[in-house]
Amino acid sequence: MKMYTPRLTGTVTKYVFVESPEMTPSDLAIRAYEISQGVMIKETCFGLQVTGKEEDVNRIIDSLRALDPTRIFVKDRGFPPGDPRRCRANLGGARPGYFGHEFEMGLVRFISRGLSALPSRKAEDIPRPPAPGKGERLDAARLKEIIESQES
Amino acid sequence: MAKVFIFPTTSLILSDLVARFGHTPLSAAMQIREIIQTPGLESPPLQITPEDPKKGLRWAAVEVPSGVRGRMSLYGPLLDRAEAAIIVNNADYSFGCMGCARTNELLMFLIRKKGIPVLDLEYPANEEEGVEFVAAIKRFLDSLPGGRA
Numbered sequence: 001m002k003m004y005t006p007r008l009t010g011t012v013t014k015y016v017f018v019e020s021p022e023m024t025p026s027d028l029a030i031r032a033y034e035i036s037q038g039v040m041i042k043e044t045c046f047g048l049q050v051t052g053k054e055e056d057v058n059r060i061i062d063s064l065r066a067l068d069p070t071r072i073f074v075k076d077r078g079f080p081p082g083d084p085r086r087c088r089a090n091l092g093g094a095r096p097g098y099f100g101h102e103f104e105m106g107l108v109r110f111i112s113r114g115l116s117a118l119p120s121r122k123a124e125d126i127p128r129p130p131a132p133g134k135g136e137r138l139d140a141a142r143l144k145e146i147i148e149s150q151e152s
Numbered sequence: 153m154a155k156v157f158i159f160p161t162t163s164l165i166l167s168d169l170v171a172r173f174g175h176t177p178l179s180a181a182m183q184i185r186e187i188i189q190t191p192g193l194e195s196p197p198l199q200i201t202p203e204d205p206k207k208g209l210r211w212a213a214v215e216v217p218s219g220v221r222g223r224m225s226l227y228g229p230l231l232d233r234a235e236a237a238i239i240v241n242n243a244d245y246s247f248g249c250m251g252c253a254r255t256n257e258l259l260m261f262l263i264r265k266k267g268i269p270v271l272d273l274e275y276p277a278n279e280e281e282g283v284e285f286v287a288a289i290k291r292f293l294d295s296l297p298g299g300r301a
Contacts, residue, residue: 004194012185017164075167076177078184085197097162103245104164107275110282111165115172117283118290129284132241132274 012057013077016048016064017101019108020071028064028072035063042081046105047072049081070115073108154296157234157263159256160246161227165275166238169286173293174300178230187226200225212258219251220258227255231262236269236296238289243275269296 018028029043032050039052039060048064050057065072084090086097118126154175158166161180170177187199195201200222208221211228239260247253263270271292276282294300 002194004192004199006189006191009189015164073164073168074171075164076179076181076185078181078188083188100160100162100245101164107282108165110276110279111169111286112282113279114276114282114284114286118286121283126287127280127284129273129281129288132272 008051008080010053011051011080012054013049013051013080014057014061015046015075015077015101016050016061017073017075017105017108018047018068018071019073019105019112020068023068023071028067031067032060032064035060040081046101049077051080070112071108073111153298154235154293155233156293156296157230157237157268159237159239159259159263160243161230162246163240163243166240166289169289170238170293173290175236175293175296175298178234180226180230183226183230198226211262216258217251217254220255223251223255224258227259231259231266234263234266234268236271236292237263238271238273238292239263240273240275 016028016032018025025043025045025047029041029048032041032048037056039050039056041060042049042051050060052060061074065074079086081087082089086095088095155178156170156175157178158170160166161178163179167177167179167181184198190199192199193201204225205218205221208216208218208224208228211224211231212221246256269292271288273285273288276285
């Protein structure tokens with residue numbers, strides 16, 4: 001086994017997703033480049049990846065969020081951009097992990113609506129979501145019956 | 153400011169909302185970052201080595217498959233730090249292979265056994281449910297230590 005030397009140690013990477021009719025990822029990237037001060041910015045089809053020291057990344061993200069607070073979403077990323085273990089340039093085809101993003105990006109418009117509508121509603125007017133159903137489970141006695149019917 | 157475990161651990165929506173309402177989301181990315189920024193033996197893609205299933209013994213019994221124990225070495229430290237948890241129950245994309253599915257079940261069990269405040273939700277399917285979803289998360293986060301309530 002080879003020894004492993006990590007790169008970009010001490011940095012954090014964050015994804016910035018934008019789902020807005022008023023702003024594109026390239027608008028966001030231009031704004032991020034203006035204030036980047038040496039922080040690595042990578043423009044993507046859904047938004048940006050920002051890599052650098054935590055305080056610098058947070059400063060940029062706070063500034064970007066202010067542009068469209070209810071339609072810009074941020075999350076941490078474990079790998080830095082272009083890492084050969086994850087980058088599509090090395091792997092070929094779609095990289096693992098985008099299935100979750102793809103699914104949630106289909107729902108963020110509902111979250112944006114929630115974030116924009118919430119401040120204007122009175123607390124007593126906000127309905128509580130129903131508790132998730134447990135679904136019907138297979139009874140142990142019924143399972144035993146099935147097993148016995150297969151054995152006989 | 154409380155440390156809030158999120159499930160699915162890779163969720164963009166939960167990670168964003170927890171940070172937006174003033175708390176720290178505990179997501180898989182933070183743990184992966186820690187692992188891949190630690191020097192050692194090269195073991196791509198996630199730097200999981202044969203040592204990790206041994207570390208996973210802290211959260212899973214020795215009879216549990218190594219795939220689950222290896223995954224628990226990733227999620228277990230997050231679980232130990234968690235002061236609250238938000239769980240989305242109908243996140244089908246987090247099912248994955250059998251190792252992921254069983255690890256998810258063990259995670260759910262350990263979260264509930266830990267006795268921390270837990271918020272159970274389902275993903276919204278329309279705008280009104282979106283308002284309910286965000287309101288429920290805000291209400292829950294505000295009630296935690298360091299919240300805005």
